Amino acid sequence: MAVSAKIPASSTTIVNESSPWMRRVVKIVAYAFLIGFALLQFIPFIWALSASFKNAAEIQTSLSFPPKFIPDSPTLQNYIDIFTIVPFGTWYINSFIVGITTTVLTLFFSATSGYAFARIPFPGRDIIFWMIIGTMAIPGVITIVPTYILLRTLGLTDSLQGLIIPFMVTSFGIFLMKQFFVSIPAELEEAARVDGAGRIRTFVQIVLPLARPALSALTIFTFMGRWNDFLMPLIIIGKSELFTLPLGMSSFRGQYKTDWNLLMSGSILVMIPIVIIYIAFQRFFIQGISTTGMK
């Protein structure tokens, strides 16, 4: 990082100093490749969006070539029907409860412990920190059986708490916050402490406001993770009124295999909050991914 600050960044890479002709060829190839891939990325979404506005009759007759992207008589009926055919509204609320609660708790636990690991010297600190980081190397799905048995013993299966509590503290969150706190200068805190402020006051009044970028990134990653999680709800939730959206959509797909209009309107509705958050916070995503390489 320090090196690249002195040397001009190589955003022109390959084309530098080449002949103008070569430069143009490289650029055209790059554009063609990128536009092609962008189309490949968008078409499934557009195709889904278009189906979500078609009525049931048109969906059945549209099972022929060529595909039609513009519905004959666009309708919002699918978006209404999905709330009456299945408890889609309840699933939506459940997903929000799980996503928001877990996120708030994760922020609290990650910020407090991350701060201690970064700033407060105490015996055993490094060993505990590395133990926490060490668990990151262990793939999450490996613990589905013990986690299921643990939650059942605690009476947390078939409850939204069971989808929140196991995810409140994550090594990723602690790691992210610790890295951030290490990177901000300590002078401000020291000044406050010289003035007689205690650890907790310094933390709340000085440190937390500075940590807003890291907290934003953590908010987005945590919320997305819970919103999209499928495996945990699948193993611990049985009652349909406690489904979250991914579990609900999966069971809905099992029952209504060919009602593409309804399946697509449900899919679009699941994605809307994610799209909004993504557009609003996309710089934090890219930062988070680039610095930690994690989802």
Place this chain on the structure above:
Amino acid sequence: MATTVNTPTSPDKAGSMRREKLQDTISGYIFIFPALFFFTIFTVFPILYGAFLALFKINLTTIDNRTFVGLDNFPKVWESEDFQTALFNTARFSFFVVILQTILALLLAVAVNQKIRGRTFFRTAFFFPSISSSVVISIIFLWVFNKYGILNYVLSLIGINGPVWVDDPKTALPSIMGLNIWTTAGTFMVIYLAALQDIPAQLYEAASVDGATPIQKFLRITVPLLTPTTFFVVTLGIIGTFQVFDQAFVISAGSGGPEKSTLTIVFFIYQQAFKERNGMGVAAAGAVILFVIIFSLTLIQRRFFKTEQNY
């Protein structure tokens, strides 16, 4: 510290330092205790408990009623035909997905890194699928892979009569590979892009002076200098692909079919744990084996990249 050199340490001063140390210890533990408490119960304990449960035969309905069977669950896993199928499917899946998504991510990153318009747009667009719900993406792809879906339409233009992709045992797993690559290539592109920006421009300029072509520069400068990033991307890719489940579950409507062609290792673990009456222990053993597989692959991979770097 400097004060102790000039003036003899007064007992008062030493006392205040000791007090401060004690205060730090207390406040440190107060700050980490809540997190550490839940982390121990819900992350550390399940890891150890999982290895322990692998030694028992456990009934799904009465989980407390378990019989110690020692290591018997392990041969039960690897001698099971379903596990062998799952291992074969997962290995094939991982092999193709990791190779293709890594190459694609690198090429996309290099293309975006050219001085072109709309960089932010491309970066944003390519990253989006990886933050979307895997279940929703799978459902959308069921629509794409449909008999009269958009994929078969494109194929019909060049005279190919496409199958119902997910209903054919030959094409079901490759379909999931395709959707996986489609989802993750953008994520890894972002990682590559960050690394590309650290390559000094002078290297390329010097190569240009020597008359190197863009392809030579890509192969002789870009690829070798990105080796650490490639190691990182491949490692994450292996870890991710060996845990594939959501897509296989949704695409096969929870069956792992057709003809077990989409049965993956995690799928096997899930089925053992929740669809068999006495399979919890076998599932726990399967999870231990999966961990060993992922861990060994990561080590082998690391060795491979080490020797590559020492050429």
